[in-house]
Amino acid sequence: MSLLKLEDLVIDFAVEGRVAHVARGVSLTIAPREVVGLVGESGCGKSVVSLAIMGLLETPPARIAAAELTLNGKDLLALNNRQRRAIRGREMAMIFQEPMTSLNPVYTIGDQVREAYLAHNADDDASRALAALDEVHIPNAKNIVNCYPHELSGGMKQRVMIAMALICRPSLLLADEPTTALDVTVQAQILALLREIRATQKMGMLFITHDLGVIAELADRVCVMYAGRIVESAPAAKIFAAPRHPYTRALLKCVPKMRGARERLYNLAGTVPSPFALPPGCKFAPRCEWATPECRQIEPDLRAVADEHCVACRQVKASGS
Ligand SMILES: Nc1ncnc2c1ncn2[C@@H]1O[C@H](COP(=O)(O)OP(=O)(O)OP(=O)(O)O)[C@@H](O)[C@H]1O
Ligand code: SF4
Ligand SMILES: [Mg+2]
Structure with a gap:
């Protein structure tokens, strides 16, 4: 049984007559003792997803819907505020x-x-x-x-x-950028502590960061988020060895390398679109070097392209096809 199961989470914010679509069909599972890394640039929706899991988003202004949200098999969507409070901190x-x-x-x-x-x-x-x-x-x-x-x-x-x-x-720890505000040496110490906790305690973890280097040290599995959706998910080793989505590939190219020939650090041009004004079709198309006219019309679904590896990109073919 999964420790956490989240299926098709949708979060909108209604602000002054406009609607921000900040999570658009997010699904993720965490197995007992598994560390799942949730990665993406600023504004992708990582924090709102974790706050929704915790039941900490105020409604309104947030509007939250999900097909399923269970923790240790317990249906969190069926609980009232008092019951959710009893789970926060304890479970x-x-x-x-x-x-x-x-x-x-x-x-x-x-x-x-x-x-x-x-x-x-x-x-x-x-x-x-x-x-x-x-x-x-x-x-x-x-x-x-x-x-x-x-x-x-x-x-x-x-x-x-x-x-x-x-x-x-608790059986699940949600860590939202816990090392971002710390200097590099302290960051390394806190990561070492989290690794130790992971090894000694029977605890699953959702580790949120925009830093793929940090994820490499901790996560078993990685979900890459862009403009409110998960665009790639796979075991961490696969994501680092063979990223498939153009966004994941770009994020990895932005990570400085300590070895090999000196080269100019890659810069991913453009920014994450505003959740108030998402473009039609694939939300990454304005920044994607592979984009075709079809990409700008139809948003691709997240689908399996290999064992335990899902990608939302129409140009990525399933292995063996
Ligand atoms: N209360 C709110 N009202 C309206 N929009 C909101 C609210 N909270 C968050 N947002 C918007 O939702 C989007 C996702 O925000 P979120 O904080 O989840 O991003 P993030 O991926 O965690 O970014 P960061 O890496 O900077 O922490 C952003 O565009 C943000 O402006
Ligand atoms: S669907 Fe098209 S625009 Fe989107 S990531 Fe794939 S190639 Fe790029
Ligand atoms: Mg955040």
């Missing part, structure tokens, strides 16, 4: 890009970590917060529990957020 938890805005500046770290536990449990003792901070390798946790967020570095704050997310032992 699934989320960490965000900017830890400073996620921590409350007027409570100590210890109080906030304990609060995350007490939201779903009645028993508590002071050692629990300490143990949770130890688990994410916060040095000198005995002193840190009495500190306020502004006394901690960005990396330490992100470790606290991870400790809070893990304290109720």
Whole structure:
């Protein structure tokens, strides 16, 4: 059984008489203990998808519909707000890009970590917060529990957020760009921590990033998102060895290489279209070097082109055909 199953998620925002189509038929599954990477440029819809899974999008202005959303077989679409709140933090938890805005500046770290536990449990003792901070390798946790967020570095704050997310032992962790706001060395430490958590805890993960280098280090499977849709999905090894969608190929060309001949870094021209004014046909056509007139008329569906490999591009033929 899948840990998470999301089928045909559609999210629109109605803003001042205009409608933004920010998720357009997104389907994804995460198996127990699997790490799925969700990648795409800024504005592709990665965060809104994760917020919809968590039940954190306000409706209105958002309008959300899905054919299926289940966690451990439980139908999340059938739950009311109170029931969704009971699942958040306990069965699934989320960490965000900017830890400073996620921590409350007027409570100590210890109080906030304990609060995350007490939201779903009645028993508590002071050692629990300490143990949770130890688990994410916060040095000198005995002193840190009495500190306020502004006394901690960005990396330490992100470790606290991870400790809070893990304290109720959720089976799914949604990580929305958790390393983007950190400098490179701290980013590497947090990635190492997430890799360790993945190895030691029975937890699936949706890891959101615009950085394919980060995905390469962590994900089992990758979903590439463009203009509100998944345009390619495959095991991570396949995506990196043989990307098929022109967008994925372009994203990979943008990743600097440490080895081989020196060459000018590729620049993908153009920008993600506004969800208020999506072009007809394939949404990537204005930036695609393979685009044909048909591409600009009919949007291709996501279809299997090889075992466990799906692509939404009319120019990509299935292997063996
Ligand atoms: N409350 C909202 N009202 C209207 N539009 C919104 C709202 N929230 C998000 N959007 C739009 O939805 C689209 C997708 O946003 P989202 O934040 O999911 O992108 P993202 O892929 O996470 O980008 P980034 O990498 O910058 O975090 C964007 O065009 C954004 O402007
Ligand atoms: S469908 Fe056409 S425009 Fe879209 S990615 Fe494929 S080749 Fe490019
Ligand atoms: Mg985002």
